[in-house]
Amino acid sequence: MTTQIPDSYHVLEFPYTRTTGPVVGPFLTALRDGKILGSRIDGKVYCPPLEYHPTTAAAVESELVEVGPSGTILSWTWVAHPTPKHPLSESFAFALIQLDGADTPLAHAVKAASSEAISTGARVTAQWREECVGAITDVYFVPEVDAEQQKIEPGEGDVIITEHLISLTISEPLHPHRRRFAEGLLEGKIIGQRSPASGKLYVPGRGYDPMERIRLDQSAEEEVADVGTVVGFTEINPVQYHGQKERKPYIRCSILLDGSDQPIQGIDIRHIGVDDFRVGMRLKAVWKAPEDRYIEDLDNRYGTIPDTVVERWDPTGEPDVEPDMLKEHTI
Amino acid sequence: MAIDAPIDVAIVATSQTPSYRHFDDTEVALIMDCVNDVITQVGMDRHDIDFTIAGSCDYLSGMPFAFVQNIDAVGAWPPVYENHVEMDAAWALNEAWIRLQHGDIKTVLVSGSGKSSPGRPREVFHLQTDPYYSAPLGLDSVSAAGIQARALIDSGKASEEDFAKVVSRSRRDALHNPNAQVAADKTVDELLAEPYFSEPLRRHDLPPISDGAAAMIISTADVANDLCDSPVWIRGIDHRMESHFLGLRDLTDSPSTRIAAENLGIHDSPIDVAELCVNYSPEEVILQNALGLPEGCLVNPSGGPLAGHPVMATGLVRVIEAAKRIAAGHAQRGLAHASSGACLQQNLLCVLEGGDV
Numbered sequence: 001m002t003t004q005i006p007d008s009y010h011v012l013e014f015p016y017t018r019t020t021g022p023v024v025g026p027f028l029t030a031l032r033d034g035k036i037l038g039s040r041i042d043g044k045v046y047c048p049p050l051e052y053h054p055t056t057a058a059a060v061e062s063e064l065v066e067v068g069p070s071g072t073i074l075s076w077t078w079v080a081h082p083t084p085k086h087p088l089s090e091s092f093a094f095a096l097i098q099l100d101g102a103d104t105p106l107a108h109a110v111k112a113a114s115s116e117a118i119s120t121g122a123r124v125t126a127q128w129r130e131e132c133v134g135a136i137t138d139v140y141f142v143p144e145v146d147a148e149q150q151k152i153e154p155g156e157g158d159v160i161i162t163e164h165l166i167s168l169t170i171s172e173p174l175h176p177h178r179r180r181f182a183e184g185l186l187e188g189k190i191i192g193q194r195s196p197a198s199g200k201l202y203v204p205g206r207g208y209d210p211m212e213r214i215r216l217d218q219s220a221e222e223e224v225a226d227v228g229t230v231v232g233f234t235e236i237n238p239v240q241y242h243g244q245k246e247r248k249p250y251i252r253c254s255i256l257l258d259g260s261d262q263p264i265q266g267i268d269i270r271h272i273g274v275d276d277f278r279v280g281m282r283l284k285a286v287w288k289a290p291e292d293r294y295i296e297d298l299d300n301r302y303g304t305i306p307d308t309v310v311e312r313w314d315p316t317g318e319p320d321v322e323p324d325m326l327k328e329h330t331i
Numbered sequence: 332m333a334i335d336a337p338i339d340v341a342i343v344a345t346s347q348t349p350s351y352r353h354f355d356d357t358e359v360a361l362i363m364d365c366v367n368d369v370i371t372q373v374g375m376d377r378h379d380i381d382f383t384i385a386g387s388c389d390y391l392s393g394m395p396f397a398f399v400q401n402i403d404a405v406g407a408w409p410p411v412y413e414n415h416v417e418m419d420a421a422w423a424l425n426e427a428w429i430r431l432q433h434g435d436i437k438t439v440l441v442s443g444s445g446k447s448s449p450g451r452p453r454e455v456f457h458l459q460t461d462p463y464y465s466a467p468l469g470l471d472s473v474s475a476a477g478i479q480a481r482a483l484i485d486s487g488k489a490s491e492e493d494f495a496k497v498v499s500r501s502r503r504d505a506l507h508n509p510n511a512q513v514a515a516d517k518t519v520d521e522l523l524a525e526p527y528f529s530e531p532l533r534r535h536d537l538p539p540i541s542d543g544a545a546a547m548i549i550s551t552a553d554v555a556n557d558l559c560d561s562p563v564w565i566r567g568i569d570h571r572m573e574s575h576f577l578g579l580r581d582l583t584d585s586p587s588t589r590i591a592a593e594n595l596g597i598h599d600s601p602i603d604v605a606e607l608c609v610n611y612s613p614e615e616v617i618l619q620n621a622l623g624l625p626e627g628c629l630v631n632p633s634g635g636p637l638a639g640h641p642v643m644a645t646g647l648v649r650v651i652e653a654a655k656r657i658a659a660g661h662a663q664r665g666l667a668h669a670s671s672g673a674c675l676q677q678n679l680l681c682v683l684e685g686g687d688v
Contacts, residue, residue, distance in 0.1 A: 008449070012393040016462065024463045046579075048464045054579050075485065075582065077477025078530035085454050085469030094474040096482075096578055105578040107470055107478070115530050120485050136467050164467055166458060170393035172449035175356050207356055210403035213363055213377070300357070300449075301394055 005182045008299040009171045015242040016164045023051040023062050028159040032134040034152025036068040036126060038102045047102035048136075068099035069126040070144055071106075078115035087137045093118045097141060110141040117143055128152050134159030165242075175300050177207045180221065182295045185309040188287050192224040192260055200261040204303040226285035226310075228257035228264075229321045231329040235274045251277055255313070256329050263329050266304035271312055279330070280320035283313040339552035339688045340431050341562030342658075344372035345651040347545040350512035350639025353448040354542035358392060362404035362444045365546035369440065373548055373558040377406050380548070381436035383413040384427050386420030386443040387643045390455050401444060419443060420545065421608075421646030421669030421679050425568045427549055437551045438558075443644035444544035452540055452642070459672060461575050473537060475577060475673035476611035477529040482582040484531060489616040491531055495522040497612040498535045498637060505634025512639040513539045535637075536612040543641025545648050552688045563654040563683050569594045570669075570679035577674060585621040588668070588678040592622055595682050603662035604629045606649035608670040610636045617675060618668065632656065646670065650681055657685040 020028055023039060027049050030037045039049030039062035046054065047067050053060050076095035082088060087109045095118070096105035111127075112118050125147035132138040132155065174182060177193065181204040184191035193205025197212035203224050208215050233253035238246035250270045254263035269277065285305070287293070293309045346368035348354075348361050362385075370377055383405050389397045398415045405411065416423050420443020427439035447455075453471040460466045483489040496519055505514035517535075528534040548558070555562040571587035573580050592598075605624055609615040609631060624630065633652040636645050646669025653665035664684050671677040 010393060012390075012395075018462060020463070028463070048576070048578075054574065075478045075482040077474050077481060077532070078527065079474055079477075080528065080530070083451065083454050083469060083471070085457065085471070087468055094468075094470060094478060096478060104576075107465060107468070107577050109468060115527075120481065136464050162463060162467075164462060168390060168393045168450060168455060170449045172353065173355065177356075206403075207360055208363055208403065210359075211406070211408055213367060213404065213406050215360060215363065 005174065005179060005295045007171055008174050008178070010299050010301065012168045012170065013243055014166045016166060018162050018164070020160055020162060021051060023049050023064070025159055026064055028134040028136075028162065031136070031138050032132040032159060033154040034128060034150070035066050036099060037064045038067040038099070039063065040065055044103045045101060046104050047099050047106050065101065067101040070123060070147075071097045071099035071102070073110070073118065073120055073122045073124060074098050074105045075120060076110070076118050078118065087140060095124070095141070097124055108139070108141055112143055135162060172300065174298070175207060177205050177216070178298070178300055178303060180218065181205065181303065182298055184223070185305065186293050186295065188290065190224045190226055190257065190305065191221050193220040194222055195220065201259060202262045203257055203260045203264055206303070224260050225258040226287075227316060228255040228260070228283060229326065230254070230277070230279055230281045230283060231256045231263045231326045232279060233269075233277060249274075253277070255283060256326065264305060266302060267313060268307065269313060272315070278320060280323045280326065282316040282318040282320065284316050285310045286312050286314050336432055336567060338432050338434055340428055340549055340565045341552060341555035341688070342547055342565065342650070342654045342683070343550050343555055343558040343562055344369040344548040345546070345654055346372070347510055347644070347648055347651055348543045348641070349510045350539070350541040350543045350641050352512060352540065352542070354446060358387070358397070358444050358446050358544070359401055359404045361446070361542065361544035362401055362442050362546065365544050366405050366440065366442060369546045369548045375438070375558070378409070380438050380440045381412065382427065382430055382439045383411050384415065384423040384439065384441055385413070386416045386418050386423040386647070387445060388417060390458060391445050391447055391450055391642060393450055405440060405442070419643050419646035419669050419671055421650060421667070421681070422570070422671070424547065424549070424647060424650060424681070425570060425679060428565055428568055431549065431551055437554050439549050440546065441549065441647065442544065442546040443647040445641050445643035446542040447540045447642050448542050464576070472673050473529050473532070476537070476613065477532050478577065479582040479674045480531050480536070480611070480613040483613050483616060486583045488583050488620065489613060491523060492519060493616055494532070494536050494612040495519040497609065497615045498522055501609070501631055501634045501637045502535070504632050505638030508633045508638060510639060511634050512541055514634060514638055532611065538610050538636045538640035541640045541642070543639065543644055545641070545644040545651055547647065547651060555688070561658040561685065563657045563685055564688060566682040566684050567595045568679065568681045570677065572677040575672065575676060580674070582674055583617065585617050585675050585678060588618060588621040588675070588680065591678060591680040595680055597622065597666060597680070597682060600664060601625055602628050602664055602666050604632065604653055604656050605666040605668070606633060606635065606653040607631055607668045608636055608646050608649055610640065610645070610670065612637060614670070614675055622666070629662070646679065650683070653683055657683055660685070
């Protein structure tokens with residue numbers, strides 16, 4: 001039987017919200033409403049507008065003035081292969097655009113059929129998107145000759161907060177030791193790595209002994225018992241933050257498997273109430289039937305025993321281990 | 332020399348991994364190999380090193396507190412005196428060098444590491460730009476470098492042929508660098524025949540995507556000769572920064588590099604070797620103009636970042652490459668450069684010398 005073990009894959013996301021302040025706020029509000037503003041500082045007009053002096057960094061009283069919507073390209077590059085983070089999905093130019101009435105250029109995107117349509121000194125004009133939210137991406141530029149007349153309906157209120165979702169996709173093959181750990185789980189085995197230097201048994205292995213700073217390979221690997229002792233736990237009452245999938249309270253615990261020296265972390269318990277759960281409690285893995293096991297959400301980061309291979313962890317009924325015996329393994 | 336550093340400091344051991352397109356194990360493993368190597372070179376017990384500092388980037392591995400896990404590579408127990416910078420490890424070296432100026436400790440272990448291969452660097456590095464006006468556009472470092480290249484061409488300071496000359500020489504030199512990831516013997520004409528990637532840049536004007544690590548031990552002068560045969564002296568480090576808005580800068584020049592060079596007095600005596608953080612080929616033209624290096628000064632004999640770009644270690648590797656040539660007696664005085672941010676926004680220079688303290 002061969003079961004596919006997927007690559008290590010995870011997405012890191014942070015939904016940033018930022019206050020805009022006295023200069024960026026009016027700029028984004030005006031942009032949403034169809035106008036581009038610059039700031040006049042010491043007689044020069046800066047676009048994008050600044051809260052501070054560009055040379056001395058001193059706070060300045062910015063006088064906001066309207067610039068554009070047309071301007072001149074000072075420099076550019078042709079983005080032949082846009083990424084999902086870019087504001088346009090077809091090939092486009094990033095350019096430094098000196099808007100009419102401004103003394104410094106704004107970096108922005110120019111939509112054009114090909115790089116032939118772009119040159120230093122070329123004239124471009126801002127075009128507004130159908131839906132404007134008060135972000136720098138409310139506009140893009142096109143060659144002046146292609147610009148269309150637009151009537152922009154002003155939005156409501158001032159833009160005092162910006163939202164910017166950062167999303168990074170991280171993917172690579174499972175590291176060889178992590179892959180062997182995953183293969184073991186599909187066979188109903190928990191594989192650890194025993195350091196020849198310290199004698200300590202790490203589960204899952206990380207390919208090294210962090211205490212003695214030596215690398216560990218397959219020759220260090222051995223099967224670990226699927227029974228152990230709870231060394232720490234917390235009850236999680238899921239807060240509904242961005243990306244949260246959990247809805248009901250559950251227990252997340254660390255289990256020190258018998259014979260090992262490092263608790264396996266991130267074991268979720270959903271069938272034992274928090275009032276019945278204790279440090280020192282003895283638990284045994286209840287494996288899924290071999291044909292029902294699969295690997296999902298196991299990546300190169302932390303390493304746990306997922307509930308796609310172990311159905312649940314049941315109390316063995318043995319007396320609890322004295323918590324004092326476990327203090328070396330609690331955080 | 333304009334830099335007043337009362338305590339003489341030397342590089343006494345260096346190590347680096349090869350630059351890998353993809354390293355099939357943890358970032359910790361990369362660092363651990365380097366750390367164990369430098370500790371073995373100096374013959375010290377790990378626990379006798381006074382201070383440890385690392386440079387890395389959590390966004391690269393996409394893991395909050397990845398830098399904490401990296402401590403496994405230096406031995407986390409018993410607890411060590413350590414710090415971390417979310418910057419290229421050349422800035423970790425800067426902090427280490429300043430830390431030694433306090434005079435109360437003698438040795439520092441500096442490491443830098445990065446695995447760019449699991450992520451998409453173009454989608455990571457625009458996050459270091461201003462979050463209101465630039466980052467939402469995804470204004471990535473490749474595109475920014477393209478804009479800078481165009482500005483150089485339009486100003487008459489360089490041509491696409493000049494960029495190709497940098498690439499041709501760098502990747503040919505890299506044939507002799509066992510740690511290089513991209514090495515090739517290609518003529519300028521062959522390179523110019525390649526298609527554009529981010530016009531006016533071709534793919535070879537960009538650095539490779541690399542995984543790698545580097546480490547170094549530096550010490551005060553009183554123990555340097557006990558720790559190695561040929562200490563390489565750090566005569567000074569200076570770093571300067573320009574605006575993060577591309578529109579506020581003259582992209583064809585590097586005034587921050589020029590100021591750092593003046594502060595370090597790099598023209599006080601000849602420089603034999605310069606290892607420059609040329610992430611994109613046009614940057615070498617800009618740096619050469621700002622530094623005014625003498626005729627006969629070797630530039631990037633290792634091939635530079637165009638031959639291997641282990642992000643967050645790349646700058647420290649420049650110091651290592653210059654120091655290695657000095658320690659081997661091929662050069663007497665060297666310059667190492669590191670940069671951070673788009674289009675050489677921030678620049679660090681480090682002057683190195685061989686011989687007696």
